[in-house]
Amino acid sequence: MARDxxxxxxxxxxxxxxxxxxxxxxxxxxxTVTVELKPLNFRWVRNNYLxxxxxxxxxxxxxxxxxxxxxxxxxxxFYLANTYPTGTLKKTRENLRFAGTVYRTKVVAPETDGxxxxxxxxxxxxxxxxxxxxxxxxxxxxxxxxxxxxxRIQQHVGFHDVEGEVITSSVSNIPVEFRGSADPNKTLGGxxxxxxxxxxxxxxxxxxxxxxxVWTVLCQAAGGYITFMDVDKVVVQDxxxxxxxxxxxxxxxxxxxxxxEMDADSANNTKGLVLRSFNPIAGTYLESFWPPIHSxxxxxxxxxxxxxxxxxxxxxxxxxxxSWVQTQDQLDALAHVAYLERQRENLRGKLTTHExxxxxxxxxxxxxxxxxxxxxxxxxxxxxxxxxxxxxxxxSARKQYLLTRGYSDEMATLIARSTDGLRNLSxxxxxxxxxxxxxxxxxxxxxxxxxxxxxxxIQLHGDAIVGDKATSLNP
Amino acid sequence: xxxxxxxxxxxxxxxxxxxxxxxxxxxxxxxxxxxxDKNSLRQTVTRYPDSIKEPTHHTxxxxxxxxxxxxxxxxxxxxxxxxxxLVSQFDQFVDDAVRCRVSWGDVNSYVGYLExxxxxxxxxxQVAWTLIFSTDSKDGDAVVRTIPELDHKKNTQRxxxxxxxxxxxAINARGGWKPDLLDAIDSAIASIAGFTGSLAKxxxxxxxxxxxxxxxxxxxxxxxxxxxxxxIKYQGTIGFALADFxxxxxxxxxxxxxxxxxxxxxxxxxxxxxxxxxxxxxxVLAERGKNKTSYTARTGDTWESIAIQIYGDxxxxxxxxxxxxxxxxxxxxxxxKYKVPQK
Numbered sequence: 001m002a003r004d005x006x007x008x009x010x011x012x013x014x015x016x017x018x019x020x021x022x023x024x025x026x027x028x029x030x031x032t033v034t035v036e037l038k039p040l041n042f043r044w045v046r047n048n049y050l051x052x053x054x055x056x057x058x059x060x061x062x063x064x065x066x067x068x069x070x071x072x073x074x075x076x077x078f079y080l081a082n083t084y085p086t087g088t089l090k091k092t093r094e095n096l097r098f099a100g101t102v103y104r105t106k107v108v109a110p111e112t113d114g115x116x117x118x119x120x121x122x123x124x125x126x127x128x129x130x131x132x133x134x135x136x137x138x139x140x141x142x143x144x145x146x147x148x149x150x151x152r153i154q155q156h157v158g159f160h161d162v163e164g165e166v167i168t169s170s171v172s173n174i175p176v177e178f179r180g181s182a183d184p185n186k187t188l189g190g191x192x193x194x195x196x197x198x199x200x201x202x203x204x205x206x207x208x209x210x211x212x213x214v215w216t217v218l219c220q221a222a223g224g225y226i227t228f229m230d231v232d233k234v235v236v237q238d239x240x241x242x243x244x245x246x247x248x249x250x251x252x253x254x255x256x257x258x259x260x261e262m263d264a265d266s267a268n269n270t271k272g273l274v275l276r277s278f279n280p281i282a283g284t285y286l287e288s289f290w291p292p293i294h295s296x297x298x299x300x301x302x303x304x305x306x307x308x309x310x311x312x313x314x315x316x317x318x319x320x321x322x323s324w325v326q327t328q329d330q331l332d333a334l335a336h337v338a339y340l341e342r343q344r345e346n347l348r349g350k351l352t353t354h355e356x357x358x359x360x361x362x363x364x365x366x367x368x369x370x371x372x373x374x375x376x377x378x379x380x381x382x383x384x385x386x387x388x389x390x391x392x393x394x395x396s397a398r399k400q401y402l403l404t405r406g407y408s409d410e411m412a413t414l415i416a417r418s419t420d421g422l423r424n425l426s427x428x429x430x431x432x433x434x435x436x437x438x439x440x441x442x443x444x445x446x447x448x449x450x451x452x453x454x455x456x457x458i459q460l461h462g463d464a465i466v467g468d469k470a471t472s473l474n475p
Numbered sequence: 476x477x478x479x480x481x482x483x484x485x486x487x488x489x490x491x492x493x494x495x496x497x498x499x500x501x502x503x504x505x506x507x508x509x510x511x512d513k514n515s516l517r518q519t520v521t522r523y524p525d526s527i528k529e530p531t532h533h534t535x536x537x538x539x540x541x542x543x544x545x546x547x548x549x550x551x552x553x554x555x556x557x558x559x560x561l562v563s564q565f566d567q568f569v570d571d572a573v574r575c576r577v578s579w580g581d582v583n584s585y586v587g588y589l590e591x592x593x594x595x596x597x598x599x600x601q602v603a604w605t606l607i608f609s610t611d612s613k614d615g616d617a618v619v620r621t622i623p624e625l626d627h628k629k630n631t632q633r634x635x636x637x638x639x640x641x642x643x644x645a646i647n648a649r650g651g652w653k654p655d656l657l658d659a660i661d662s663a664i665a666s667i668a669g670f671t672g673s674l675a676k677x678x679x680x681x682x683x684x685x686x687x688x689x690x691x692x693x694x695x696x697x698x699x700x701x702x703x704x705x706x707i708k709y710q711g712t713i714g715f716a717l718a719d720f721x722x723x724x725x726x727x728x729x730x731x732x733x734x735x736x737x738x739x740x741x742x743x744x745x746x747x748x749x750x751x752x753x754x755x756x757x758x759v760l761a762e763r764g765k766n767k768t769s770y771t772a773r774t775g776d777t778w779e780s781i782a783i784q785i786y787g788d789x790x791x792x793x794x795x796x797x798x799x800x801x802x803x804x805x806x807x808x809x810x811x812k813y814k815v816p817q818k
Contacts, residue, residue, distance in 0.1 A: 003531040087536065254525035354521040354531050438535075446535040447519055 005082045005356045007438055007448050008089035011037040011057055013102070015074040035074075040116060043437035044078065044098055048373040049228035050216065052125040055098045061107060061115030068105040068117065076102055076121045080369060080436070082356045097369065099232035100124055125229045127171045128157055128212035138211060140188060146222045146236065147184035150176045150215070157211045176234045180241025186222040221285075248376035248428055249358050249366040251351055251452075256358050258449075260381050262349040272317040273342065275335045286328055289317060290335035344421075347456040349429065351379055352449055368436070368450055375431045377454060389419045429454035478580050478753065480544075482565075482589065487573035492564050496752070497552040500544040500606075503786075504685050504761055512583065512613070513540035542577070542585060542608040547788070550600035558602045565592040565606065577608055584614035597779070597789055627695075627754060631678040634750045637743055638671055638706075656716055663709035670702040684761040696758045703751050710744045713737055770815050772807035781807060785815055 013035040042057040055078055078098040079091050089095065100123035109115045122129075138156040140149035158169040178184045219225040219236055227236045251257050277286045322334065353368070360366040361378055371377075392398045395416050402412035432453040439447045480494040494500070502509035517538050521531040548558035568575070568589050578584035587610040595603040677695050681687040687695070714737070770781055778801075782791035796803065798816040807813060 003529065005531070005533045007533060007535070084534075087534075254523065255528060256523060256531075258521065258523060354519075354533065441535060444517060444538065445519070446517055446533070448533045 003355065004084050005448070006084040006087045007080065007356060008083045008087065009039050009042060009078065009080045009438065009441070010089055010091060011039055011042075011059070011079070012077045012091070013037060013071065013074045014077075015071055038442075039438075040441055041437065041439045042078070042441075043435060044080070045433060045435045046372050047433050049226060050212075052122040052129055053098060053100070053229070054123075055100065055119070055121045057119045057121070058116050059119070061109075061117050068107045071105045071117070071119070072102055074102045074105075076100060076119060082369075096231055098123060101126060123229050124171060124174050124232060124234075125212060127174075128153070128215065129210050139214060140218065142188050144188055145185045146182075146188065146218065146225075147176065147178075149188055149218050149222075150234070153211055153215055174232065174234060176236065177230070179235055179237040181238045182225050182236045183223060184236075188218055188222055242374075246376055247360040247362055247364070247366075248378045249368065249371060250361050251353065251358065251377060251379045253381045256353050256355050257379070257381065258352045258354055260349065260351040260379070262347055262381070264347050266343070266346075273335060273339045274317045274319050275322040275331050275338065276319060277322050277331055286331050288328065288331040288335040290332075290339040345456055347429075348432070348453070349379065349455070350451060350453045351381075352451050354448055355450065356448070368434075371431060371434050371452070373431050373433050376428055376457075377431055377452065378428050379454065380427045389416070426457065429456050478582075478756070480580075481578045482568060482575060483578075484568070484571060484573050484575045485586070487571050490564075490568060490571065492561075492568065494546075494561075496756075498546070498548060498557070498561065500546040501760065510542050510544050511540075512542065514538070514613075515540065539585075539610045539613055541590065542610055543605060544608070545603070545605040547783075548602045548604060555600075558600060562592070562594045562602055562604070565589070565594075565604075568592070574611075576614070578614075585610045585612070586614065587611040603788060627684050627757060628678050630750055630754050630757075631675050634702075634747055634754070635671055635675055637746045637750065638667055656712070659712045660709070663705065663712050666705040667702065667709060670698060670705050674698040674702055684757055687761065689762065692758055692762050696755065696762070699751055699755050699758065703748065703755075706744050706747055706751075710741065713740050768815055769812050771812050772809050774809045776807045776809070778807060781813075 015033050015035060017032070037057070037059040040058045040060060042055065044056075045054040047053055055076065057076070057078065076099070077091075077096060079089060079095045080097045081089055081095040083089050098121070100121045102119050102121045103126065104118075104120040106118040106120075107115065108118060138153055140152045144152070154171050154174070155169055156167055157171050158167045176184075215234075216227055219227040223238065225236050225238055226242060227234060229235070253260070273290050275288045275290075320338070322331065356368055358366050358368060389398050389401065392401055398416035398419055399412045402415055403409065407415065432455050434453075435451040437449055439449075478495070478499065480499050482490075482492040482494075484490050500509055515538055517535040519533045519535075521533075523531075548561050550556065550558050553561075569592055572588070574586065575589055576584060576586050577589075585608065587608055590607040590609040592607075593605045595605075597603060674695070677691070677698050681691050684692065716737075770785065772781070778792035778795050779789035782789050782795055785791065785795075794816050795801075795813065796805075798814045801807075
């Protein structure tokens, strides 16, 4: 596969007229001005669906000789593509990688360089995330549909117009799209007792601190859906179709990995685990905590003040969706196994590549500009010896092989004894975040890089397995 | 082909400076180019650890590098005070800090900023200068040009063509020329024809100026000077001759015919002189590029003037003195042969 790239990027600012922010932030008509930017460098980070994507971009100041305060509420569109061999970037929907709101504008004049403007922007999720729940009217009622709930939230996310005593929406131009089998007409009360639906009870969630919290919980409650931002629209999708066409991108040492680090940190295992399963047919939720929630309370009772108990109980557990398990007993058993396996397997890592395109595990092209948090990747680093070892029978043969490969006696012993335990661990991981950037675009030494942070998928094939519930979890 | 250098501001005061002849930048064939025009890819190449695959290439466009021009302004060639005036003009050009275009005849043209002018005063009338032009783009970057023919034979042929139609109009029928003037004109045209022939003959003896021997270049330059003298003499003959002096009988028709002839001949002579100037300059530059191993001093020579003739700048004077074991302050002896070290 050819590895020639011409990465080209462009950005467009849509700037509201200064101080019109309280009156209208929907950027309509003549109250906005569009400014084309030539980036000097950028870093675009795709986070998981609970966190807004970020863009940091620097442009030449001579293009923007204005007070930076004018630009701080601008909307920004960012285009990026591999344009080889033409070198011409088209500002099409396909090449639109990021759309969001500038939350910080900084003018800098370094001693040895010209004036520059640095922008930091979050995608439109930030408008939801940044909006604390200040009014109960934001919560829909149990007899409303998911689509109606979105409209309600949309109407209550924005800025208070003091004169009119109303909220002017800051997200009114962000549409919602239902993909796969996600049903916009699903009634929110389907997952709770039908009496609430009949009564039209308010769907208040006590842990929802922001509008985005409310929306994600409602999507899960309505049908186990996940919701995320696809550039400039909110998408609701069922889990099955979200992962249906996913074929892992393949990274191999000696082929496309420039640097890599892997970290097995037992400090990551201190949190409890809660497995959660939604049954779309019954419209019910199952949850299983491990360690059981009362044991944590008991352990901390002596040292934790009473008023902190609720908050601690939320932060001490890591939530994992596990929709294929449909009974409470199964879920409880799996929670225990998953907790033990996580302690053995937990791994986080980061790799850097300079590629814009790699092959997936089927050998087909995979565009890394489309890689997002939650996608699967295969990262094979230092696995050659591990895979070879499985071919040898017995501890002695494996140790002998390792000694011939140059390992010390102690390390050869350790690896040879651990081979059976490691053999079932896959080299497939889930992407935690993707950061793509180019430094010094206009200079003599421009640099493109793609940093991928990943974590493992817990394999329930290991020594801690109980029964025959062989499967995997994504923590 | 014009070799004028033109510096034109595109914004601000919109000043224009033109450099021609001895004021223009110069280089030395095979040793120092007139200027370097460099265009390079902005590219990063990644070779992965332990990889035997082809490396990854990221290209981010091209970069055109800065131009450096240098030369020498001398009052004795350009007129009193010209060197100081040019330094002042270019200082002002840099101070203006506006975008400008620099063009070299119809050969090349660049847009960017005049970044610096460095003037090194060698005497009150002589300045060596270096100019840095920060290039943003080259005009016609997208146009692929064909390579033009750049040889002395072509210029010589242009010269022959320019001088080949020196025809005395048939004025005799209506009153005739005065014999003295007619003889002078005949003689001048005969000289021009003779020297043009010898120039063309010498030009045909070598394929290009750079490969010509020093002797061939010297003869070629001699022929250029002879032809130039003949043309100037011819121009003087007809240029200052009044109609009363030229014609026996003056009528409106003969007057018109005479003035037409005067005008046409002057124009042809100007074209021929311009071509000769080009040829001479190319020849001088080629001569400077020759690696001399010795030099015979002439009356009035200084070590600096010899260094300028050989190396193109006076900075080689110390090397000349050192190679010949001469102390500082001792002048070259006319007629003596000195070693010329390779710089």
